[in-house]
Amino acid sequence: MAARSLKRTLLAAVAALVMASSLLTTLLATRYYVNSLQETLAAQAENLAHGLSLQLTDLILVNDLAGVQKTLTRQLGSNPDLSYAFVVRDGQIIAHTFDRGIPVALIDANAPTQDGRAHAQDIRAVGGGRYIDFAWPILEGKAGVLRLGISEGQRDARVRHLWLQIGLISLCILAAALAGGLLFIRRITRPIAELVQATQAVDQNNLNVRVNVQGQAEVAALAESFNHMTGRIQDYMRRLEEQTAALELSHRQMRTSCEIVKGAAALEDLRAIGLYLLERSREIVRCRQMVLLVFNSARDGLFRIEDGEVRLVGDRELASRAAAALEGVEGMTMSEDSVFRPPLVPEEFMQAARQAVLPLHHESSLCGAMVIACQQGCSCTAEEMAVLDLIMTQAAGSIRRTVLHQDAMGELRQRLDSTAEFAGMIGRDPKMQLIYGLIRDVAPTDATVLIQGESGTGKELVAKAIHQQSPRSGKPFVVINCSAYPAALLESELFGHEKGAFTGAERQKPGRFEQADGGTVFLDEIGEIPPTAQVKLLRVLQTRTFERLGGERTLSVDVRILAATNRDLLAEVREKRFREDLYYRLDVIPIHMPPLRERGNDIALLARHFLRRFSAEQGRVMDEIAPKAMRLLLDYAWPGNVRELENVLEQATILARGGVLAPSDLPTRFREPQAAPERSMHGHEKRLLVETLEECGWNKKLAAKRLGIGRSTLYAKMKKHGIKDSSVQ
Structure with a gap:
């Protein structure tokens, strides 16, 4: 059957070769024949047009249109190849041979060339006929244009006749070729059969063989022999494919490892690296519960990195126990006992059947470990764990670098923050720096200080800073909130009372001024003090003496007075709600605390400090x-x-889910559109003048140069806005 199939294939190939050769020959012969006929028709049309134009010239010149029509009709009847003829003169048809009228599309289908020469054009009619349209200028176009249509029908008939002849010849050649090919193929198959026998003998280790051509199943036997040999080759290839698959798996694992390590090295934040490694590790092993433990540079604490957050375990003892558990462990270990327990790992890890621990080492230094909780029936393979161990080993350098960088940045940030911190206050704004300098100047004295500013600006911190910087720092610092006591109890709170001074006074009680003897009294919200207490307070400020409520003995105290208010005391004096003499006693050294909105550069500094x-x-x-x-x-x-x-940052820190404070962690009022602050050119100019003068240390010449104005202009603007030189005060 195989031999027969081979014969059929060879015969089909011979037939296809002969037919292809015949078809190619036919196409080439037809092409040359058609070109020859085309040239012949064109020559006939040119001769016919030339002769006919000579006949029509005189008729057209004498305007014998009937003679022109008769000449065209006579010529059409005498020439079988001529299909139509008409004469165009000045855009008008003066004669034609069409029975039903000349087609409109034919008129503009052809025309002489621009230099007045005849032009031939192939035209296909709507009915399917094809023509050579010849446009011949009569008397160089002065007598019009003769249009002749020569039919290509006879040419096509001759081509079909040629195809028929060539086809008959090709059939004869094909028959002869098939007969000769059959004899030739039979001669070829005999050596193949002999080769099959020889191959079988060689396969049986018999080398004494002779090649004889017999039978028709030689090709099938040859295929069977080759199948036997290819079977052994397939076994070899199967083993080779298994080895190749193992190599490809190792290559993919190595490529994945390099990709993960490269991605981790591109990150600079410990949280980002930890979350990236955890996410990519879950693509390698099937266990979902895993946590990354990283030692800090001092090895006295651990960072616990899990989904969405980074927690600092600052217990030195826990860090030491974790380091001891990892000491001496070089590669991945699997233990049924819980090597790590909360708070180093989540509580869910205690329910796992085993813990897989992958230590992180960088240059023989222990950096941390990845801990995986393997549940009962875990399907993680040793190969997957080995790949993960390789990744963690390669990524340990990036983790160590990030920890060191983070510690260095924290130390640098601490140094920068220390320059902006003064006695518990945070701020680099020039207004705050002036206040720091003022505190240093007034702290060594006993001068009374009036601290004014909006609520929440840190007036009490200023008072504490003055006390801490003063020689009285070792003495009491007594804070009296004047708005926290009703008028009836405020005097008792300030100056104390004797036993029986009022109902409920069962014993003698010293006042806050007595308690602060030798130290500092801070009168917070001084603007809320009632008028009766203002009189006694004025006396204390003047003489440092007072009497207890219900007592007659005059007491002397050595205290320094610091006061604070969020009210405009000068306006309160004008409204007769605050004693003028008391105001001037308090306003010895005024300190105005700027609101936070006027020290916008400190917002980021304070936010990071509170965070x-x-x-x-x-x-x-x-x-x-x-x-x-x-x-x-x-x-x-x-x-x-x-x-x-401060309150906003405390709330956001408690509610935040990740390691970076996001907009969603802030209260909703921050995500709502804020009303634009009122602005005016007057206020903006004044603020710019004050800020520039403060930056230049109230040097008028330098400030005028920085503002790009003259010194006289600067003085005029200062007078206009009521700006006083603070360096003179």
């Missing part, structure tokens, strides 16, 4: 604020000033 403080209190690692969240903080008006900012 670090509250995250440390919550045992979390949060020292970054997302850019969009910071923009919301900077754009907010802060009516509650620093106190409001």
Whole structure:
């Protein structure tokens, strides 16, 4: 059957070769024949047009249109190849041979060339006929244009006749070729059969063979012999494919490892690296519960990185136990006992059947470990764990670098923050720097200080700073909130009372001034003090003496008075709600605390300070604020000033889910559109003048140069806005 199939294939190939050769020959012969006929028709049409134009010239010149029509009709009847003829003169048909009228589309289908020569054009009629249209200028176009249509029908008939002849010849050649090919193929198959026998003998280790051509199943036997040999080759190839698959798996694992390590190395944040490694690790192993433990640079604490958050385990003993558990472990270990327990791992890890621990080493230094909770029936393979161990080993350098960078940045940030911190106050704004300098100047004295500013600006912090910087720092610092006591009890609270001074006074009680003897008294919200207490307070400020309520003995105290208010005391004096003499006794050294909205550069500084403080209190690692969240903080008006900012950061730190403070962690009022602050050119100019003068240390010449105005103009504007030189005060 195989031999017959081979014969049929060879015969089909011979037939196809002969037919292809015949077809190619026919196409070439037809092409040359058609070109020859085309040239012949064109020559006939040119001769006919030339002769006919000579006949029509005189008739057209004498305007014998009947003679022109008769000549065209006679010529059409005498020439079988001529299909139509008409004469066009000045855009009009003066004679034609069409029975039903000349087709409109034919008129413009052809025309002589622009230089007045005849032009031939192939035209296909609507009915399917094809013509050579010849446009011949009569008397160089002066007598019109003769149009002749020569039919290509006879040419097509001759071509079909040629095809028929060539086809008959090709059939004869094909028959002869098939007969000869059959004899030739039979001669070829005999050696193939002999070769099959020889191949079988060789396959049986018999080399004494002779090649004889017999039978028709030689090709099938040859295929069977080759199948036997290819079977052995297939076994070899199967083993080779298994080895190749193992190599490809190793290559994919190595490529994945390099990709993960490269991705981790591109990140600069410990949280980002940890979350990236956890996410990619879950693509390799099937266990979902895993946590990354990273030692800090001092090895006295651990960062616990899990889904969505980074927690700092600052217990030195826990860090030491974790380091001891990992000491000496070089590769991945699997233990049914819980190597790590909460708080180093989540509570869910205690329910796992086993713990897989992959230590992280960088240059023989222990950096941390990845802990995986393997549940009962875990399907993680040793190969997957080995790949993960390789990834963690390669990524340990990036983790160590990030920890060192983070510690260095924290130290640098701490140094920068220390320059902006003064006695518990945070701020780099020039207004705050002036206040710091004023505190240093007035602290060594006993001068009375009046601290004014909006609620939440840090007036009490200023009072504490003055006390701490003063020689009285070792003495009591007594805070009296004047708005917290009713008028009947305020005097008793300030000056004390004797036993029986009023109903309920069962014993003698010293006042706050007595308690602060030798130290400092801070009168908070001094603007709320009632008029009766203002008189006694004025006496204390003047003489440092007073009597207890219900007593007659005059007491002397050595105290320094600091006062604070969020009211405009000068306006209160004008409204007769505050004693003028008391105001001037208090306003010896005035300190005005700027609202937070006027020290916008300190908002970011304060926000980061509060974030670090509250995250440390919550045992979390949060020292970054997302850019969009910071923009919301900077754009907010802060009516509650620093106190409001502190409360907002405390709330956001508690509610935040990740390691970076996001806009969604802030209260909803920050995501609502804020009303634009009122602005005016007058206020803006005054603010610009004051800020520039403060930056230049009230040097008028330098400030005028920086503002790009003359010194006389600067003085005029200062007078206009009522700006007083603070360096003179």
